Amino acid sequence: MTQTTPKIRIRGLRKAFGPKVVLDGIDLDVMPGTSMVIIGGSGSGKSVLLRCILGLIPADAGTIEIDGVDVLSLPTRRREAVIETIGMLFQNGALFDSLSVWENVAFGLLAAGRRHGKRPSRAEARATAGRVLEQVGLDPSVGALSPSELSGGMQKRVGLARAIAGQPDILFFDEPTTGLDPIMGAVIDGLIVDCVRKLGSTAIAITHDMASAQRIGDQAAMLYKGKLIWQGPATSLLNSGNPMVDQFTHGRREGPISMELRR
Incomplete structure (x- = not known):
């Protein structure tokens, strides 16, 4: 792999659910060590795109390459091994209520270890979870709590800790600031940027929050x-020159998108 090879390269990706086409020939490159933010209205296909890359939804056509290898064509076990290199922060945290905080953080480590016969002991896993919780600004003692005892912002931090616990090459963030006040949203964005930089990971985030998009993203x-319909620097989101992007990012009622909705 050369320095110019994208970490993630998508070509001609299509996905439909019955007659509804959700992804219609997506081409996207995400370079190593960079953060790509994807914006769009509800139902535009953002989450479906992430799920196709993760293999949670089968694509109908196209290729998804990671490090130059088309993961869609790999045998199941090799594809699963590639997917294990991806960390994911889900929109609502998606923490397991039946597990303690530290068990949530260490869940992926324990699951991967079980599959590969190198499962850490519970004491080792708990110690690792404590160190990762510190990285997201939480005291290790929080690990003994249950998710229901945490505030929304703390749950987001725990979700981020779980995403980075395995030191993944790739990180996905699904609406990371949804449900948070502006200050906590900025805190979570700062933690995301710090974690991505420290790990040297490649990241894709999907969001409706334009402030968050500009804080997290290198490209958008x-x-x-x-x-x-548009790609460019995240710093250009508010002045892209594309009428649809400008309408969306500024939240304007009038514009090409609303005109199409009225027809």
Whole structure:
């Protein structure tokens, strides 16, 4: 792999659910060590794109390459090994209520160890979880609590800790600031940027929050009706020169998107 080879390279990706086409020929490159933010309205296909990359939803057509290897064509076990290198922060945390905080953070480590016959002891896993909780600004003692005892912001931090616990090459963030006040949203964004930089990971985030998008992203793209209609620096989101992107990022009622919705 050369320095110019994308960490993630997507070509011609299509996905439909019955007659509804959700992804319609997506082409996207994410370079190593960079953060890509994908914006778009509800139902535009953002979450479906992440799930296709993760293999949670089968793509109908196209290729998804990670480090130059088309993961869609790999045998199941090799594909699973690649997916294990991806950490994921889910929109609502997706913490397991039946597990303690530290068990949530260490869940992926224990699961991967079980599959590969190198499972850490519970004491080792708990110690690792404590160190990772510190990285996201939480005291290790929080590990003994249950998710229901945490505030929304703390749950987001625990979700981030779980995502980075395995020191993944790739990180996905699904609406990381949803449900948080502006200050806590900025705190979570700062933690995400710090974690991505320290790990040297490649990241993809999907969000409706334009402030968050600019804090997290190096590059940005907008999905509309299953297509990427614009790509560019995240710093250009508010002055992209694309009428649809400008309408979306500024939250304007009038514009090409609303005109199409009225027809």
